Amino acid sequence: MEFSDVESDLTDILFTQDEIHAKIAEMARQIEADYAGEKLLLVGVLRGAVMVMADLARELKLPLEMDWMAVSSYGAGTQSSGVVRILKDLDSDLEGRKVLIVEDIIDSGLTLSWLRANLESRGAESVEICALLRKPDAAKVEVDVKYAGFDIPNAFVVGYGLDYAEKYRNLRGIAVLAPHVYA
Template identity: 40%
Template sequence: MVTDKEQKILFSADDIKKRVKELGQQISKDYEGKNLVVISLLRGSFIFASDLVREIDVPIQIEFITTASYGHGEESSGLVNIVNDIKDDIEGRDVLVVDDIMDTGLTMEKILEHLKKKNPNSIKSCVMLDKPERRKTEITSDYVGFTIPDLFIVGYGLNYGDYYRNVPYIFSFVD
């Protein structure tokens, strides 16, 4: 679904790198001396999570959960499915769930509820982008890269169809 629509860059690769470094420093400080498991929500967060964990200076374990709610459209279906769950036990561990964007909040809410049943010591969330205007729940993220208005955004792991995840900046299409 590659398109020739004009792009408006919202956050450059340098903007993103700087903010991810700041998040990594804050998370390192907050989790010093703790038993941290970072859980990346696939597929959208894999680039952000990869960059973020390299900026975290405390020992971590990395896990993955695959979810599905968008399909190939620009709007969430509202139905969140866990396609693949984590492999290891997180009971008694400190958990940080990492996602690319918090839009309606439904995905993060479902994942946090799911993981709480596994009895972690603590559970927090980190998102690269927060879109509070679209929220359908009361959920907020503990760590946020950038807060954005209600735009369909692409790049840095965020896709349009199955494309553009590899773009190193975040942009919106200009109509």
């Protein structure tokens, strides 16, 4: 879906598909340098990180495994509740593994902070975070993000996997959702 297909639902275009792909390639080069010779497990956070995870995995030029986890702290709202529920757990054993959590966006940081601690408690050798988007002004807890794509304003954004009520995930870029859509 293109921006023009939902133009009346958007207020600002933040990043095009080309800008996103360039940023993912940049992050992939750093990940390759940091994990050269290592066996890496990418853990994608469903559903928002599907696009980021797919494009990052294809861009990486090193052996890796992939697994998925679904957690929720949003429901149908636009702000995190801070209460995390596991909707789909990992199939992989993390004992002694180098894990890279792949996330679409870090908002309050509450969910990701909880997720990192959860994966570390399962015996992972290391747990790092790669996120395409980060909202510094929305942070409620400090989260150490090793690979961060773009810092964005504290606005509700959609596209490239990010949704509102399961819509807009297939938008090719990232844009700010107009308040009249969710008011």
